[in-house]
Amino acid sequence: MQRFSYDGTAGTGRARGASHSVGRRSYRASTRPLNDWVKGLRARLGEGESVPWFDPASGGVEARSLFLLEATGQKAVGAEAELRRTGSGIISIDNDDPTARNCWMLRDEADLPYRESVHWNVVPWYLGTATRIAPGKSEIQRAAIFLHEVIAMLPSLEVVVPMGRKAQAGWAIYQERFAPKVHTLPTWHPSPRVFASRPAARQEILEVLQQAARLLGVGCDFQGSASCGFYRLAARRPTTTQLPMRNCDSIAL
DSSP, rough: EEOOOSSSEEEEOOOOTTOOOOOOOOOOTTTTHHHHHHHHHHHTTGGGGGGGOOTSSSSSGSSSSSEEEEEEGGGOOOSGGGOOOOOOOOTTTTTSSSSHHHHHHHHHHOOOGGGGGGEEEEEEEOOSSOOSSSHHHHHHHHHHHHHHHHTTOOOOEEEEEEEEHHHHHHHHHHHHOOOOOEEEEOOOOOOHHHHHHHHTHHHHHHHHHHHHHHHOEEEEEGGTOOTTHHHHHHHSSSOOOOOTTTTTOOOOO
């Protein structure tokens, strides 16, 4: 199916069922509060289009899982961002970059519906310069309050998946300050660089996504399964759960 960008032009998105059409800064009802917040954050920070929009194809404020990466990539920023990097202007698994493609394929294999989730970054603005794109400690600490504002708009949140060392550091700061009652499933960053240097990383991410699907009571394991009701009940109001870090803190991003 066709995927539409924020300027209304057809894209080549991979997502099955992504038949929605969105005009510039026009959002689904479930995404509108988040993108209204983005508009305000842009004004507060003066960062313009280096702060991307949330994806209208995602679960928005109805999402039950949050996938956290480190910082906005080139393909998620608009044409007015620093260095004039032109991308979709949204954080989406349909963006035309290898990390987004890996996320899409792994979610598909895990049978984890995109409508159950929202993707975001621990540092929500684009850090790209000629030499650096990854956030530092001070930037992660500065961004913690903004992550809190996002999570305050996700009343159904049950599972958080911080992907990569920087995202895990940002989530740890947030957990220490706000102690959210959610399942935490840390895993690798889904970039080609990590996959090339850590051959087992892809399978480990897939297993984490399958675990997220089980906690949410979704996916092929639950289609017509008598155990589906049990898992839905068990995942409804979770306590904090921490999986092993799988040596993710050794990743060089």
